[in-house]
Structure formats: structure tokens, C-alpha cells
Amino acid sequence: MTVLKLYNTKTREKHAFKPINEGAVGMYVCGPTVYDYAHIGNARPVIIFDVLFRLLRQIYGTGKVNYVRNITDVDDKIIAAQQDSGEDINVITSRTIRAFQSDMKVLGNLEPSIEPQATDHIPQMIKMIEKLILTGNAYQEQGHVCFHVPSMANYGRLSRLNREELIVGARVEVAPYKRDPADFILWKPSSSDQPGWDSPWGRGRPGWHIECSAMSNEYLGITFDIHGGGQDLIFPHHENEIAQSCCANGEDTFAQIWMHNGYLMVDGEKMSKSLGNFITVRDLLDSYHGETIRLCMLMTHYRQPLNWTSNGLAQAKSSLDSFYGALRQVNDLPQFIDELSEEFMTALLDDINTPEAIKVLHELSKDLNKAETKKAKAQLKGKLLAAGKLLGILNCDPNNWFESENSNLKSGLSEDQINKLILARNNARDDKNFALSDKIRDELLQSGIVLEDSKSITRWKRL
RNA sequence: GGCGCGGUGGCGGAGUGGCUACGCAGAGGCCUGCAAAGCCUUGAACACCGGUUCGAUUCCGGUCCGCGCCUCCA
Incomplete structure (x- = not known):
């Protein structure tokens, strides 16, 4: 009997995994915000959860695993990118989505079962926000709709942060439309030059967290098995998803298991877009095969x-x-x-x-x-x-x-030329003319070609 | 200040209450015309201080050091 054990951030322990619906698994992983090329820090969760996806398919059957990975295509960073470049938002997002999908494919990742985009699910988000207002967990103020954190008794269970501590640690001025410093935005107004959708609260756009609550609900149901992402999403993103989903659905449980991969560091520092020390997958692929990058990623345990x-x-x-x-x-x-x-x-x-x-x-x-x-x-x-x-x-x-030609080191020699030189060398070896055969081998080495003689044939490889 | 993670041999990096990680690099050997690849053998570690124990790198407590979250971020 194969027992899969997974570490759950919620309990901080490893547990035997048991799907809510026997024989089928639902998994949601937070995907990219599409305003720039993916860096290798973005690639880590994709690769990790791809391995988990493959493992789950192996255990439960290929068609039994529903893997949802969203694409965030509405976000203030995208608006900022638009203002920087002057390009249309759709141009930026669709180009970035294509690049992301192609990069992830080269890194050997399967496509998720569903890759929903936030902007295709605005009605679902609005519906959920309306629910939260009805249940008394959210309020409208100055065109904003906010989730009221004190309305949820056990807020902070995942990150193990409590409201008082959050307020003490807060380094940001509290927005005037918030009733409590810990409250977070569900919906915010858009100016005419910003992307927006009509809603009961005027033209606006969703806050950061609501899309994942709405889309996981849409494709996986109210409660599902696994929710994953990077460690930096534990707070506030995943904490707030839990708050939204549990309060809107009147359920105590949202995802059963929360899994978070560790950070990717460069020179001992966390790599992130905000620090500007990131390496894009694109750049790396100029010098390394996708499998090399992937294996490098898997050589360290995902939580480290x-x-x-x-x-x-x-x-x-x-x-x-x-x-x-x-x-x-x-x-x-x-x-x-x-x-x-x-x-x-x-x-x-x-x-x-x-x-x-x-x-x-x-x-x-x-x-x-x-x-x-x-x-x-x-x-x-x-x-x-x-x-x-x-x-x-x-x-x-x-x-x-x-x-195959490694772009890292151009040998300048075609396969045909290489084979001719190998033939010449082997003729020399047959004649016991080792001075000549070694000379040819050295020449090939200068071009980045290494020979391997076996009993029957001479194989070669590029450095 | 609060919450959390980590400190393993030259390097990367698992794991375990008593016995080999593994890989790379190093040393010796086999193979080879010589190499390369491969195979065999081999040295080398568990931050520090206490405690529990017959025995701790592994459990508990403390110290030091590094890192992260508490603000957008995978």
C-alpha cells in the first residue's frame, strides 16, 4: 500500500494524505502575475507541484487529479507595466502568458488541468464579495469593499499571526477606508484609465486575494485537498483566501492541506522581483538545458x-x-x-x-x-x-x-565533419599511428568535442 | 518587538537515537596504445554548552550565528 505523506503548513506536521473524495484529488497552486518574464524563483513552485501532480497521477490515475493553476492578469503591477511601456494591457498580459507557458514547458512541466485567468471570473468574485457583505464579514467604504478581519474569530490560523501582533508590526499607514488596520481589500475603484468592471459598488477591480477564492471554488468546490504556493504567500495571501472562502461558504475548512515551497536565494538573499536580483528562466535557457535547470531545482528538498x-x-x-x-x-x-x-x-x-x-x-x-x-x-x-x-x-x-549543439559553447563543427575526423583518427589508430590519432583527438577537443572509444565504436559528445 | 526556518565532511545536500546517504571535487587501482567514459577501493561531518539515555549529529533546554515573514512578491 502506497501512503503519501505530506507536510501541512497548517499543522506544521507531516500527515498521511487522504483525499476528501476517495480516489480523486483536487489541487490549487497560485500561479504567476503576468507582467514580466518568469524568474527561476517563479519556476520553483511550478516544478515542485508538477512533480507532486505527476506523483498523484501515478497513485490515483491520470484522469483523477484536477490541478488548477491560476493566472493573475489583473493587478496593480500590470497597470504599472502598462504605464511604463505604454502598451495595451492585453498585449502585455497575453505576451507574458505565452512566454510563461513556453518557459514552463521547456522546464519539463506538464500543463495543469485548468489554467484559469482572473479576468474571466469577475462575476464569480463579485458574487462572493456580495456574500461576504451579507454575512457581515465585509463592508463598503468610499468605493472600496473590505474584508473585516475582526469579524472572523479564528483569523490567522495558517500563519499563526494574530491581529494585535499584525497591527504592532504594521509599517504602513492605515488607509482611511479601513475600519480595522488588518482589514484587506476585496474590491477597489478604478479610474477611467485603469481596467475596471461594473459592480454593485461602481466600476472597479478585484483585490489581490479574491480571485483565488473564487476560482478554486469554481473548479474544485468549497473544500478541496491541496493548496500550494511559495512560502511568501502564507501571509497575507493564503491567510486572506482562507478568511474569504470560509466566511463566504460558512465552512470551517477551505483547503485540507497547505503546502509551501522554500525560497530561492541568490548570494544568500531571497530572490524577488522587488529586490531586483532575479534571474529569468529565459536567460538561463540560453546556457543550460531545461532538464539541467529542473534537476538543479529538485536536488534540494522543496521546503528548504x-x-x-x-x-x-x-x-x-x-x-x-x-x-x-x-x-x-x-x-x-x-x-x-x-x-x-x-x-x-x-x-x-x-x-x-x-x-x-x-x-x-x-x-x-x-x-x-x-x-x-x-x-x-x-x-x-x-x-x-x-x-x-x-x-x-x-x-x-x-x-x-x-x-546536440549546446548554445553555451559553439564548436563550429558539424556532425558530418566530426564523423569524418573520427574516421580518420580510427584509421590512424588501426595503423598504430598514435601521434596522428592523438593530434586529431586534440583538435576535436579544442572544438569542444570529447571522444569515448569503446570496443566497437567511438562515441563523441559536446562539452 | 512578535512569528517562523536553518546551521552536516573541500563544496552541494539527504537522513537517522547505536550501523554506508548520494553527488561533485581529492587519493589509489582496474580497464585503455594513451585518454575519455565506466567500475573498484579510500580519507573526510554533523555550530557551541548543558540535560535525558547504556549510547545523541539525531530528543529536550540554553547560547551564538545566518535567513525569512509581519508591506507587493513564488
């Missing part, structure tokens, strides 16, 4: 902080080289069966312990190198590939992995 370094990327590349190296030896062998190693599954079932899972990949790869019979080789190949598939890596043809 991850310091992003070129050394880490080099290690990820080296690991992939060794996996593909093992696979290359058996490239012409059909895989025996897509069997998942038990040890590998055990690692992932324990709160998605990807470093432990990668260790198993190394063991499988080593076993594959040592395997002697065809049957053993085929079996290990199947296990390695199946494990890689669950992590979203090892999707390339091994020869292609080594031989």
Missing part, C-alpha cells in the same frame, strides 16, 4: 531554502550526463518494462523527498552500467526511465543529449 549557483547547475549537468551516459550504452535495447523502483517511490512518498529520489537514480544508473545480461539491462533501463519520467527528466534521446 535553495541557493541558486552555477556550481549547482554544473552538478545537475554532471548528474544528467552520467544518467544519459548509462542510457546511451543501452540505447538500442528495448526497455523491459516501465517499472518504478520501490526505493524511489518511498522517497517521493515521504513528502516529495526529491534529493533522496535522485540518489536512487544514481544507484540505478550505476547498476545499469554494471549489468551484464540483456534482461537485467532492459529492466534497469526501464526503471531508470520510469523514475526520470516521474521527475520530469530523461526525456531526451541519449545521443541527442550528448551530440
